[in-house]
Amino acid sequence: MAKIIYIEHNGKEHAAEVQNGLTVMEGAVQNDIPGIDADCGGSMSCATCHVYVKEDWYDKLPKKEMGEDDMLDQAYEPNSKSRLSCQIMISDDLDGLRVYMPEKQV
Amino acid sequence: MTKTDVVIIGAGPTGLFCAHQLGIIGLKCEIVDNLDKIGGQCIELYPDKPIYDIPAVPECTGEELTNNLIKQIKPFKFNFHLNDRVQKLKKVNDNWIITTTNRKEFSAPNVVIAGGVGSFEPRKFPTKSAEKFDGTSVLYSIKDKTIFKDKSVAIFGGGDSALDWAIELSNTSKVSLIHRRDEFRGAPASVQKIKELSEKNIINLFTKYSIKDVKGNGSLEEVEIKSEEGESKILKADYVLGFFGLIMQLGPIVEWGLNLDKKAIPVNTENFETNKKGIFAIGDICTYPGKLKLILSGFHEGALAARGCFKYARPNEKYRFEFTTASNTIKDRLGVK
Numbered sequence: 506m507a508k509i510i511y512i513e514h515n516g517k518e519h520a521a522e523v524q525n526g527l528t529v530m531e532g533a534v535q536n537d538i539p540g541i542d543a544d545c546g547g548s549m550s551c552a553t554c555h556v557y558v559k560e561d562w563y564d565k566l567p568k569k570e571m572g573e574d575d576m577l578d579q580a581y582e583p584n585s586k587s588r589l590s591c592q593i594m595i596s597d598d599l600d601g602l603r604v605y606m607p608e609k610q611v
Numbered sequence: 612m613t614k615t616d617v618v619i620i621g622a623g624p625t626g627l628f629c630a631h632q633l634g635i636i637g638l639k640c641e642i643v644d645n646l647d648k649i650g651g652q653c654i655e656l657y658p659d660k661p662i663y664d665i666p667a668v669p670e671c672t673g674e675e676l677t678n679n680l681i682k683q684i685k686p687f688k689f690n691f692h693l694n695d696r697v698q699k700l701k702k703v704n705d706n707w708i709i710t711t712t713n714r715k716e717f718s719a720p721n722v723v724i725a726g727g728v729g730s731f732e733p734r735k736f737p738t739k740s741a742e743k744f745d746g747t748s749v750l751y752s753i754k755d756k757t758i759f760k761d762k763s764v765a766i767f768g769g770g771d772s773a774l775d776w777a778i779e780l781s782n783t784s785k786v787s788l789i790h791r792r793d794e795f796r797g798a799p800a801s802v803q804k805i806k807e808l809s810e811k812n813i814i815n816l817f818t819k820y821s822i823k824d825v826k827g828n829g830s831l832e833e834v835e836i837k838s839e840e841g842e843s844k845i846l847k848a849d850y851v852l853g854f855f856g857l858i859m860q861l862g863p864i865v866e867w868g869l870n871l872d873k874k875a876i877p878v879n880t881e882n883f884e885t886n887k888k889g890i891f892a893i894g895d896i897c898t899y900p901g902k903l904k905l906i907l908s909g910f911h912e913g914a915l916a917a918r919g920c921f922k923y924a925r926p927n928e929k930y931r932f933e934f935t936t937a938s939n940t941i942k943d944r945l946g947v948k
Contacts, residue, residue: 542874544728544859546895546904550656551859575796578769579856582737582821583791584839611734611858 507600511538511556514608523595529604530554530591540606547591549573553610554590555580562602566593581611615639616924617721617917618709620697623651624906625894626725627680629913634687635941636917638924641717642689643709645696645730650677652727652895655857666907676906686946696730697722700867700890705923707889720923723916724885724892725909728874730862734855736767740825741851748831749851759784763847765834767822768854769794774801776852777814786814787846789836793818817844825851864896872898882919883912889923891916 509532511519523532533541533554545551549572558566563586573592577583590604617633619626622644633640648654653662653673661670668676692715699710700722709717733751735741741749753776760783766773769790774797777788788805795802809816823837825848834848861874870877870886875898878884883891893912895904902908921930935941942948 544874545652545656548657548660550652550660552856553858574792574794575770578791578796579734579858581734585792608737611737 507595507597507602509595509599510601510603511540512603512605513540514606525596527595528591529556529593529595529599529602530589532595533590540610541590542610543591549576549589549592552576552580552589555583555607555610556588556590556604557584557586557607558588558602558604559586563588565598566602581607581609612708612716612718613641615641615717615719617641617723617920618643618697618707618717618719619723619725620644621651621725621727621894621896622646622649622691622693623725623727623894623909624653624676624680625727625909625913626651626723627677627684628910629723629725629893629917630687630689631680631684632914632917633920634684634689634944635935636921636930637940637944638917638920640689640723641692641719643692643695643697643711643715645694647694649681649691649693650674653677655731662906664905664907686944696862698863702889705889720889721920722890723913723920724864724876724890724896725894725913726861726864726896728859728861728895729864730860731857732860732862734853734858736822736825736851736853738822738824741822744825744827744831744851748827748849749825749853751853753852756780759850762849763787764850764852765789765836765846765848766852766854769796770854770856771797771801772854773797773852774805776854778804778808781808781814787817787848788814789817789820789822791819791821815846817846820844822851822853875902878912881915883916884919891919 509523519538521532521536530543542553544553577587616638617640619640619642622642630640658674695711695713698712701708706718707722759780763785765787766777767789777786780786808814820836820838824835826833833845834851835845837843876892878892878897880899883893885892893916894909
C-alpha cells in the first residue's frame, strides 16, 4: 500500500491510498481523480495517462520499459521527467510519491 | 438514402460481432468507421500485440482477431463505409436518419454505437498559435506533396511518418526535423538515413527540442522551438508538419443528446440501450456498474444489443431464441448445409 499524491495542472492535490500491484494510473481512475484519462486502459498504447515526476522521485521509480518513451513522444508536452502512469507499479517503496498532471491528456 | 435495420458505428471487434449477431437473427446492418480499415483499436493501436483473453483462443494478435471476425460475418454481406464518420442523428417518426461526413444518409430504427473511445484523429500541436494556420500551413497529414517544393518545411515527431516524410521531402524542400529526444522510434534504416542527411547538411536536425510558437503575418513565416532548459531557436518555415500519432476523440457523439459519464455512455444491462430509444452503446464506449473493458464483454453486449434492435426492427414479430447448432433458419442465413 502506498499513498500517492496526484497534483492537477491547476495545483489541486488529491491523495489516494493505492494497493500494491495496481498502477499509479489505476489508483487515479479508481478514486475518480481527474486529469488521467487512460483511454487504452493501461496497455501502453495511447499516452493519455501521462504524468510528470519530479527529480527526487523520478530516479527512484522502476526504469521505463521498451516502448514507453515511444508512446510518450505522442503525449501532450512531454519532457525528460515524463512517465506513463499505467507503467508505474505501486509498491510500499512508492509511499508518498507525487505525480504532476499535464494541462491536458491529448 | 439507404434503409436498413441497424447502423453500427465502429468496425472494431465489438461492432463486428454485433453485426454477426444481427445477421444470425435475420437483421440487416450498415457499418460506418472513421478509419480507412476494419478493426478499430485492434488494428490501429496493436495489430501485432498478442491478446490472451479471448475465450477459447489462447493467443492471437489484433490483426488475426479482426480477420477472423471479418470472416465470420462474410456470409451476411454487410456493407462497410470506411473513412467516414457519422455526423448527425435525427429522429423522424420511428426511424433515425443518420448522416455521415461524406453525406451518406441512412434510415434505420436502430443505431448501435460501438465507437471504442471515439474516433481516431491526429494529435495536434499544444501551441494555441498553431490553430490559426491549421489546415493551411500547419498540417498533420500530407495529401499533395508538391505544395512543399522549394519551401522550408519544419517536421515534428520521431516515428516513421515524421522520418519518412523528412527523407522524402528533403529531395525538393529545405527540411528541418525536430524531435523531443535524441532517440527515434522509426525504423532503424530510416534513422540511419536521417543521420546521414543531417551530417551532409541536407536536413537540419534538432533533437531535444519541441515546438514553442508559430509566427507569421497572414501566412506562416517562422516556427520557434525550445529545449527543455528553455533555450529557444527560430527557424524559417513555410510549412509546419506534426506527426504525433492518433488520439481518440468522442467527436460528434457528444451532440446527440445522450447521457454521458466522463467519456462513456451509460446503458442498461438488459439490452444496452442508452437514454434514447433505439440507440444502443456497446464495447469500450458504454458504461454500467461492473463494466469491464474487455473484448469478450463487448461481444456479450453486442449479442444482447442485437436482440434489443430486433424489437424495433420487427415490431410485429416475436423474437425466438435459437441455437446456431440446431436452427435450420440460421444455417440458411450462414449459407451452410
